[in-house]
Amino acid sequence: MFKTQHTLAFFIFLCALSDVYGTFNQLQLVLRWPASFCDDKKCERTPNNFTIHGLWPDIKGTVLNNCNPDASYTTVTGDKFDKRNKHWPDLILTEAASLKHQGFWAYQFKKHGTCCSDLFNQEKYFDLALILKDRFDLLTTFRNKGIIPKSTHTINKIQKTIRTVFGVVPNLSCTPTMELLEVGICFNRDASNLIDCDQPKTCGTLGNTKIFFR
Ligand SMILES: *[C@@H]1O[C@H](CO)[C@@H](O)[C@H](O)[C@H]1NC(C)=O
Numbered sequence: 001m002f003k004t005q006h007t008l009a010f011f012i013f014l015c016a017l018s019d020v021y022g023t024f025n026q027l028q029l030v031l032r033w034p035a036s037f038c039d040d041k042k043c044e045r046t047p048n049n050f051t052i053h054g055l056w057p058d059i060k061g062t063v064l065n066n067c068n069p070d071a072s073y074t075t076v077t078g079d080k081f082d083k084r085n086k087h088w089p090d091l092i093l094t095e096a097a098s099l100k101h102q103g104f105w106a107y108q109f110k111k112h113g114t115c116c117s118d119l120f121n122q123e124k125y126f127d128l129a130l131i132l133k134d135r136f137d138l139l140t141t142f143r144n145k146g147i148i149p150k151s152t153h154t155i156n157k158i159q160k161t162i163r164t165v166f167g168v169v170p171n172l173s174c175t176p177t178m179e180l181l182e183v184g185i186c187f188n189r190d191a192s193n194l195i196d197c198d199q200p201k202t203c204g205t206l207g208n209t210k211i212f213f214r
């Protein structure tokens with residue numbers, strides 16, 4: 001009993017820590033590389049292209065969380081489902097299961113989407129993520145610079161490639177074994193302009209550290 005309460009208290013404490021409120025000053029489109037994401041998980045699908053992890057409103061380099069505990073997620077079907085499923089798939093689930101259980105999108109919306117609802121309602125939030133994602137063919141950008149799947153490159157090279165093509169500093173994240181996992185691309189509040197990500201991460205402190213593009 002004591003242990004349960006203890007765990008619960010600790011959990012509440014963690015939640016309290018992770019909830020940050022305020023007005024966002026950047027929107028971060030977080031793209032994930034499925035092969036790396038799926039390396040240590042049981043995925044039902046591993047598309048050969050970047051997919052969306054989320055669209056995150058940030059305030060000064062910190063991700064905002066759970067801004068409206070009363071918000072509810074609206075399930076999508078038909079064309080809307082197909083589009084979302086293609087570009088923002090729940091890799092853990094099959095397509096059929098994703099149609100039934102839209103927990104990944106519900107989670108992303110409640111945790112992040114509720115933090116930019118002053119500008120984007122739920123429908124606009126999801127549409128915006130898809131529109132922004134379609135502007136970045138990172139796969140081709142990478143391929144043009146020789147960054148192809150199963151090759152290794154320095155952090156500098158990956159960062160510079162994104163900077164050169166998109167003109168802004170991305171927020172990179174890697175797995176613990178230094179595989180490129182996610183690329184965050186940042187926008188101003190209404191997503192009309194690309195901006196440098198605030199307090200970007202780079203996977204390591206040394207630019208010549210090698211990262212693997214699985
Ligand atoms: C940068 O990306 C990492 C990993 O995706 C994330 O944890 C972090 O919050 C991001 N930084 C910002 C400022 O959003």
Ligand SMILES: *[C@@H]1O[C@H](CO)[C@@H](O)[C@H](O)[C@H]1NC(C)=O
Pocket residue numbers: 049050087133134135136137138139
């Ligand atoms: C990968 O995704 C981008 C962005 O949505 C798209 O433009 C591109 O055609 C896709 N590439 C392949 C090979 O599917």
